[in-house]
Amino acid sequence: MIIRTIAGAVALAISIAAGPGLAAEKKLAVGVADALTGGGAVYGLPQANAVKMAADEINAAGGIKVGADAYKIDVIAYDDKANPTEATNAVRKLIDRDGVKYVLGFCCSGSTSAVASFIAKEKAVMLVGNAAERSITTQKIPNLVRTRPPADYTGQAAGTFIARKGHKRVAVVGALEVGFYSQYVDAVEKELKKAGGEIVAREVFSLRDRDMTPQLTKIRALSPDALLVVGYVEPAAFVYRQSVELGINVPRYGFTSGSEEQFLRVTTSEQMEGVWDLRPTELTLLSASKNGIAYHENYARIFKASPSPSSPYAYDQLYALKAAIEAAGTVDNTEAVAKALRSLPVPPQVVMQYQPVDGKMFDENGQAYTSNGAFQWQKGKWVFVEDLPSDAKAYSLFLGTLK
């Protein structure tokens, strides 16, 4: 009894001493809808991990500060299997049942487009990560922003790079049934044609294909002077492996965003040697800033695996959201937060190297742009070789003209 009385008195004394100046600690539920299982999980799972890691960091640093309150972030993650119906169900559950106002993640385009089709009517803000389908940010949805640039923004830069290497006959093998991969290839083709080159083959593989020898045998017969591989990591890795096995000895370019660890599950470092990956300047240790190096170390320590190069798109979402909430001064008014996101400078904590448009991280379409880079596989590692020519402002204007 005496102990209880003393404890009560101490608690009362602390609360009086702290007075109104001490921030009240509250919880802010943040949802993640992403592919945690299935083919898309190579991108979705690292994204969900990245959001959790960012939340832990923000919480450890005192949370999101809104006026006198500090909000600790509580992450609720649901698997959408990269499937449109599942994604809709997951986000409905987050918004309707869990009361979430901010939904992050979204690695894959089909599931993201499904959610984007109704999010404008919700009192919620959607932050899209790795999903690269262009139309996601051509709809001018006021409460949607995306950290990853669209695929054709990168494809244009990649096409210029390949053309500069002097290739005239490029064979493509990839997941061309997926909209954003074909948009990437279309942009490459446009730049190649400007330089007098052409695409001599467009061979398709699906997400679950593992035997690419039919496509590669056909390509070999065409004697191209370069091979371009676009698609998810695993099938792309099989293409690289089998192209060596079939003796296709031409420079190989790709658009995959896979980590070393993900490629080495399928192929060997020798089979990957010399492969180029032409993609947004995502995370590799050599291209990384201080933030990137810290991110890599922390992720590897916490999750016992290397982060996928695209995973910081989701990590950056949470820091952008934090900055927007603090700028708007509210967690409840999602309209104000969505507006604040569109006028946000690039927060200092982000990992990706964003190219702000008019000083803002997201343009009027809700789209962020990173620089594009040429990475090459050298002795077991992706090595950043050079920046690819990219004009974020010009692309932003072009994106604004699309419907």
Next chain:
Amino acid sequence: MNRPLTTLVWLLAFTALAMLPQVLSVKYYLHLSILALIWVIVAQGQNLIQGFTGYVSIVQAGFMGIGAYGSTLIGIHFGWPIWATIAAAPLITALFALLTGYPSLRVKGHYFAIVTMAFNLIIVIVLVNFRELTRGEAGISNIPKPWDGDRDAYFYLALTLAAAMTLLAALIARSRVGEILRAIRQNEDLVGAIGIAAWKYKLFAFVISAMYAGLAGALYAHFQGFINPEIFGVAQSLDAILAVILGGTGTIAGPVIGAFLVVFLPELLRFADSFRLILYGLILVLATIFMPIGIVGVAKTVLARLHRPGARHDG
């Protein structure tokens, strides 16, 4: 159960469902209920060809896709009102079913299943590659929703149509056509031997089944506001088969129960995180092994035992 009691149970079930928008405070469950009602239509159609006729078709989701894209594209390109496009969807699907049904139904058993699965794959390939029309894998967004997306109103639309389609399935099952379909399931050669052109009835069941799927597809498109080919793949056709098997093959109540199960079960298992699909698969395997006659079949067996004379003394 006798007929008045069965009718009473159906009325009670309908009334209970009709009260859901008032009872459910969390709209997420209403969202799932709408999806489940759409799946009731899919499963009732599947039951006509699979349960009553004995032909396992693996193209139901493909037909759903034809209905969904048909309704959406007519709306976009011809400016038809939503109601007209939804009404047109089963007719468009029927046309495709007629074209595919005639060659498919020349084979039986596993071969029929394989042929229909191939049709589903072809439908998806066309939807993916005919980009000028379907926008390919990226899908079609912003499909107009009636009542400005009001979920309560859409629930009643889905409920009304699901009830009407269930009633129609019951009428078909009880008609002479239904009797012939069941006879085909039990002994198709005998049906032919007594002078009945079995192929006409099989084609009828196949086309009607597709029309159900087409209607469900249109409802799905105008509910979700987004479609892409992935939604209408073979995996979803297998879900339609599962709904029928789990609920009770060849019964009217079975597809209703099965449809709710295939929609709600994976969602209720979200607590299991990455083990969710393993758990879902395990439940399905166990249910199929231990309840091959489905939930309705088990319920009927239990009721029959309870009503058997002297059942109370059986211990």
